[in-house]
Amino acid sequence: xxxxxxxxxxxxxxxxxxxxxxxxxxxxxxxxxxxxxxxxxxxxxxxxxxxxxxxxxxxxxxxxxxxxxxxxxxxxxxxxxxxxxxxxxxxxxxxxxxxxxxxxxxxxxxxxxxxxxxxxxxxxxxxxxxxxxxxxxxxxxxxxxxxxxxxxxxxxxxxxxxxxxxxxxxxxxxxxxxxxxxxxxxxxxxxxxxxxxxxxxxxxxxxxxxxxxxxxxxxxxxxxxxxxxxxxxxxxxxxxxxxxxxxxxxxxxxxxxxxxxxxxxxxxxxxxxxxxxxxxxxxxxxxxxxxxxxxxxxxxxxxxxxxxxxx
Amino acid sequence: xxxxxxxxxxxxxxxxxxxxxxxxxxxxxxxxxxxxxxxxxxxxxxxxxxxxxxxxxxxxxxxxxxxxxxxxxxxxxxxxxxxxxxxxxxxxxxxxxxxxxxxxxxxxxxxxxxxxxxxxxxxxxxxxxxxxxxxxxxxxxxxxxxxxxxxxxxxxxxxxxxxxxxxxxxxxxxxxxxxxxxxxxxxxxxxxxxxxxxxxxxxxxxxxxxxxxxxxxxxxxxxxxxxxxxxxxxxxxxxxxxxxxxxxxxxxxxxxxxxxxxxxxxxxxxxxxxxxxxxxxxxxxxxxx
Numbered sequence: 001x002x003x004x005x006x007x008x009x010x011x012x013x014x015x016x017x018x019x020x021x022x023x024x025x026x027x028x029x030x031x032x033x034x035x036x037x038x039x040x041x042x043x044x045x046x047x048x049x050x051x052x053x054x055x056x057x058x059x060x061x062x063x064x065x066x067x068x069x070x071x072x073x074x075x076x077x078x079x080x081x082x083x084x085x086x087x088x089x090x091x092x093x094x095x096x097x098x099x100x101x102x103x104x105x106x107x108x109x110x111x112x113x114x115x116x117x118x119x120x121x122x123x124x125x126x127x128x129x130x131x132x133x134x135x136x137x138x139x140x141x142x143x144x145x146x147x148x149x150x151x152x153x154x155x156x157x158x159x160x161x162x163x164x165x166x167x168x169x170x171x172x173x174x175x176x177x178x179x180x181x182x183x184x185x186x187x188x189x190x191x192x193x194x195x196x197x198x199x200x201x202x203x204x205x206x207x208x209x210x211x212x213x214x215x216x217x218x219x220x221x222x223x224x225x226x227x228x229x230x231x232x233x234x235x236x237x238x239x240x241x242x243x244x245x246x247x248x249x250x251x252x253x254x255x256x257x258x259x260x261x262x263x264x265x266x267x268x269x270x271x272x273x274x275x276x277x278x279x280x281x282x283x284x285x286x287x288x289x290x291x292x293x294x295x296x297x298x299x300x301x302x303x304x305x306x307x308x309x310x311x
Numbered sequence: 312x313x314x315x316x317x318x319x320x321x322x323x324x325x326x327x328x329x330x331x332x333x334x335x336x337x338x339x340x341x342x343x344x345x346x347x348x349x350x351x352x353x354x355x356x357x358x359x360x361x362x363x364x365x366x367x368x369x370x371x372x373x374x375x376x377x378x379x380x381x382x383x384x385x386x387x388x389x390x391x392x393x394x395x396x397x398x399x400x401x402x403x404x405x406x407x408x409x410x411x412x413x414x415x416x417x418x419x420x421x422x423x424x425x426x427x428x429x430x431x432x433x434x435x436x437x438x439x440x441x442x443x444x445x446x447x448x449x450x451x452x453x454x455x456x457x458x459x460x461x462x463x464x465x466x467x468x469x470x471x472x473x474x475x476x477x478x479x480x481x482x483x484x485x486x487x488x489x490x491x492x493x494x495x496x497x498x499x500x501x502x503x504x505x506x507x508x509x510x511x512x513x514x515x516x517x518x519x520x521x522x523x524x525x526x527x528x529x530x531x532x533x534x535x536x537x538x539x540x541x542x543x544x545x546x547x548x549x550x551x552x553x554x555x556x557x558x559x560x561x562x563x564x565x566x567x568x569x570x571x572x573x574x575x576x577x578x579x580x581x582x583x584x585x586x587x588x589x590x591x592x593x594x595x596x597x598x599x600x
Contacts, residue, residue, distance in 0.1 A: 004421070008415055010411075011414055011507075029444075030442065119576055126554060232436075236440075238539050246558050265443070281441065288433065
């Protein structure tokens with residue numbers, strides 16, 4: 001028994017130290033900062049200036065009256081909603097499409113669609129910076145002008161709200177679809193092939209096979225990707241950061257709440273960490289509730305059997 | 312299994328064409344960037360006239376001459392080294408932590424094991440942005456007084472903080488790999504009187520090499536591509552912050568930045584060509600999008 005305690009403390013200590021240092025302590029600190037007047041990281045001056053729920057009041061007031069903040073909230077809702085749909089159904093479409101073609105082309109396409117996820121964020125942003133650039137050097141503008149569809153270059157990212165929204169949804173959507181694609185592909189590969197072959201022999205088309213056999217059999221995975229991507233989209237911002245930083249998209253209508261937190265705490269100009277922390281706490285509460293709902297809905301606990309390797 | 316035997320071949324080209332059309336922006340975007348790095352001016356508007364082949368961007372990049380006029384110089388090798396240190400550090404910390412914790416979660420039954428695993432899943436879903444304010448405060452409060460250690464400290468901190476984000480999912484992934492190893496392998500070692508630690512090191516780790524490799528690969532890429540953490544915590548420049556800073560700089564020569572971007576993309580391309588299988592199998596739950 002003592003041996004077990006020794007083993008466990010050996011194997012688990014790195015993880016416990018990391019979780020303690022970089023999740024637990026920062027979480028407490030964030031909650032604390034949200035109740036101080038911290039600004040410009042002036043730790044010496046503001047760390048002990050406790051103001052209670054003042055920052056939360058300010059957020060609530062901004063939510064009611066500040067058009068900039070209203071734009072951020074609206075952008076978050078639209079961004080999460082539409083990108084989620086693109087991620088889930090785009091991933092499903094890619095997985096199904098590559099399911100019905102020869103293996104060699106299928107794996108090249110899957111690799112290609114992993115590119116957004118694998119490439120460095122700065123390079124990825126650079127690619128779309130030129131693609132959507134508002135002048136005639138922008139690829140999209142140039143293509144449309146060559147086709148004669150537009151005569152003047154359109155500053156896509158500054159057309160609010162839908163121009164800016166389209167760009168951030170497009171750029172982030174491409175990163176997200178590969179997640180769904182991989183999960184669905186592995187789920188499809190686990191379906192007994194007899195089912196598909198039998199349906200083929202009976203004369204079913206690819207479309208019918210997808211609708212009647214494949215999609216119903218990967219329902220759990222659909223739910224999993226949906227909830228997981230919802231949480232991710234709500235809280236990730238690195239892919240949006242540079243697009244806003246480089247003024248490719250409008251500052252207000254290209255900023256989601258997660259990016260707003262980061263820019264308020266670390267961005268250019270006036271930094272207001274107290275306010276940022278308060279917004280972060282609200283995001284965390286949504287995230288934690290969402291996380292537990294996910295666990296319950298997906299019945300993750302069933303996946304956790306007792307380990308075999310113990311005695 | 313895949314739909315191969317009875318599938319009609321007639322419509323295959325239609326699906327292929329649709330996939331190609333959908334992938335077009337991706338292909339065009341990345342190709343134009345790489346093409347521009349070999350050109351005297353940016354080739355972004357599909358105008359073949361703007362492409363004049365040159366190697367000058369790459370030569371200037373490696374010599375650190377980032378502007379065509381004036382004497383602005385950077386040491387690109389130093390910047391690359393910084394990026395590499397962060398990426399390798401993240402890969403090392405994540406791999407070590409997850410092989411250790413993954414083993415005990417897979418093989419040892421103890422009180423609180425289930426709770427710990429649920430907690431790890433929740434941690435992965437936990438918003439990284441909610442942490443960064445607190446993580447930065449911890450960074451400021453523990454910042455060393457003596458200037459000798461500032462550089463070392465900022466490297467260490469950015470590596471640990473970035474690795475922490477990858478750890479929950481990597482542990483789950485690693486646990487999955489340990490689960491696939493038949494229990495008998497380990498049993499024989501324990502019968503012979505070896506401790507769990509010896510068994511882990513001598514028997515289990517060699518058996519799950521592919522798993523370790525894929526966790527390390529993804530952790531490396533996570534550290535390599537990061538921009539938020541390096542720009543917040545690291546006092547030195549990496550390739551990401553170099554590109555960020557030079558997009559808006561008046562003096563920078565854009566094809567040279569395209570070359571820097573292509574250079575920055577190299578590890579990704581190398582992994583694409585060599586580790587396709589690991590990438591495709593891989594990490595279905597690991598990275599956020």
